[in-house]
Amino acid sequence: METEKIVQLKNVTKRYPVGNGEFTALENITLDFRRGEFAGLVGPSGSGKTTLLNIIGSLDSPTEGQALVMGQDIASLSHKESARLRNLHIGFIFQVFNLLPVYTVYENVEFALLLQDKSAAERKKAVMEALEWVGLQSMADKKPAKLSGGEGQRVAIARAMVKRPDILIADEPTANLDAKNAHAILQTMKTLNRELKTTFLFSTHDEKVMQYLDRMVHLADGKLQEDELVVPKTPAP
């Protein structure tokens, strides 16, 4: 059976109004992603990577063309429906970890589940499992200020993964990490990709991230330059 296409972009164009005119951030992008991919949008600053990830994450919609995410046309969704799509199916990891400082590590991860209809016992099981995936069970009661940068990003991964999303969107996730921590979180993400079949979609210009990708979608000036399937240079952990 053909692997499910969980993202389908058809002639996606995004224009922003600028002064009296408009700026084309994405032009005529046609692209699919299948379940289980570990893929990245790569290209120089300003090439449209974040704009495209925001559309896939249903945080934004195309000006022209169509974006189907989990089979849903995101331009047709109400505010509430796109929030539901994100809540059930999409996790986000950013360059800055965005942890809530007054809450513990445990609470920061549990927060992602509070909008879902789960009992306290189910939440506890899921949170502890997610902290185990990133090796931070022993840090559950700590506040984010006590964590190193690498640990902070691990909590952000646990928070994004605790819902077991179909798609994990990671926008420059290694930008604030040193090489050792960057490799460690990439290995963790690769393991989660294999074991949970989560589709990982990155935006990056970091060579370290590119080493792990199975597919690189090259963007330049908002246009698709090349869609490259690659054999990852870094072996699985």
Ligand SMILES: Nc1ncnc2c1ncn2[C@@H]1O[C@H](COP(=O)(O)OP(=O)(O)OP(=O)(O)O)[C@@H](O)[C@H]1O
């Ligand atoms: N709200 C907006 N209004 C006007 N222009 C915008 C807006 N958002 C993005 N742009 C422009 O669209 C282009 C693509 O931006 P985008 O952030 O997607 O690029 P990127 O490849 O992710 O870059 P970076 O690697 O620096 O994050 C840039 O030239 C940016 O200035």
